Amino acid sequence: MESTSPSNFLHAIIARDLASGRVSEVVTRFPPEPNGYLHVGHAKSICLNFGLAQAFGGRCNLRFDDTNPGKESPEYVASIQEDVRWLGFEWSGPVRYASAYFQQFYDWAVHLVEQGHAYVCDLDAEQAREYRGTLTQPGRNSPCRERPVRENLDLLARMKAGEFDDGSRVLRAKIDMASPNMNLRDPILYRIRKLAHHQTGSDWCIYPTYDFAHGQEDAIEGITHSICTLEFEDHRPLYDWLLEHLPVPSRPRQYEFGRLNLNYTVTSKRKLGQLVDEGVVDGWDDPRLPTISGMRRRGFTPRAIRRFCDMIGVTRSDGVVDVAMLEHAIRDDLNENAPRAMCVLRPLKVVLTDYPADRTDWLTAPNHPTRAELGQRTLPFTRELYIDADDFREAASKKFKRLVLGKRVRLRNACVIEADEVVMGGDGAVAEVRAHTIADTIGKDPADGSKPRGVIHWVSATGGRRARVRLYDRLFHHQAPDRGENDFMALVNPDSLQLVSDAWIEPSLAEALPEQNFQFEREGYFVADRYEHSAEAPVFNRTIGLRDTWNDGP
């Protein structure tokens, strides 16, 4: 796989650390909590962590930060691994789990207590909040703060033994209740949760907090550069404090970067989960969601997502990336690599009156306009064809470069035809167009030197196949559905999915493999559905439309 890893400030830091000998090898990690599916924001982190390790010949671990059993599940640990692999990355060694280090964390907690750096606190959640003070006022010491070491040790052991109820006691670090950094006001290290854990079962009833776990996990695994998002910057002093006060095997350092924000979309596990739970979308892998599995089902390729991550860069400023950049990344990849094919979304019958009903010509068409190595396929050409209803008008201005009554148009990969008359249906709409072919125009212009201004796609009515096509649109029309006062659930686009049950495809398309990408010429990029597509009942999802700069006329 190509290892693009464009330079950024982290790249520079690592290069410097390697050059100075501060570290001899770079070791990073991607540390998701298995409490939801990965989304495009995680893709940025994955590309960053794995990409940096790759760029410097180091290693990158996949580690589940599973310290809160109440929110986690095995379904997520499975999907996360699948998504990371699908994106094209392989972690170093086995999958790691914070939960595998629980005993070590506990021993270290005991160590902290013995050194007088931690104590068991009896304040309940509400009292703890009061004692913590506010952003502008210092907190007050807990009445338990000066508890003797011996008593703390006893209480901690009993917390572990399950003698106390959830929430009744916690273990806290003894740092500084007056610190302007809230994270240093005697942060909680352990809480009681009488809950089974998806990895450790009922072994524990006390679980470490993120702060008491993350740095130590990094130290145990020999992580050299622990990369996280900006909101953890205030936690860095605590991260360092714990490492300094514990006999850890290595000294990782934390660095922060700005998380990805995309306009017109929501990227937060909580909100994505709400859309899934309330049935607004069909599941975590709904093609309208910016989840990795959703984008996969939509037809995005790992390469396009990686390319997108390279395009947006990595900095410490938090901005909002225009989805147009994501759309460009996928169009760019698919334009280069997707085979072309023809599909009519709104079939309008065209009868070629000068063409025998019992005749079929098999025309060959290249699978790609510039890459001959992608081969060609054959198309059945018959008396009855379907073209898209939008590609015909009884009358139109010169700007309309498609089929018009009495005028000519080129059928893509086939001949030129001229529309003679229209047959109206009972509903007053055009039901059929009757036309005739212009002799000897396959692969060449008409003998009279005229050149049709337009080219439209078509599919044989008798040789083609019916298909179901799903046309996706943005889930939100609002640029910032979850910003400020906005209730993102109320801003969902009710027409984000349009089901087309009678699209018409050229026969070769029925043989498509699930997840195969195509460009349906003049329409956009589509993918055979990962789960529902079959030769008997073809199903395609529109990944993204073609760029369209045509300003519609009259």
Place this chain on the structure above:
RNA sequence: UGGGGUGUCGCCAAGCGGCAAGGCACCGGGUUUUGAUCCCGGCAUUCGGAGGUUCGAAUCCUCCCACCCCAGCCA
């Protein structure tokens, strides 16, 4: 009104004292059996603002302004 951050084109982003890369978007023009692609051209005398240092500043100093994060026994 505490602490921690960030401010370079509509968006992302290079730049680190020597005179504003690149990408996306957009606007022209050319090619084209996809109104796609491709090609060519345009797009910041200016770097949040005001002072200062310097021959010279987006880059150094001072003050100011705006925005983001922190008061979960979430991560």
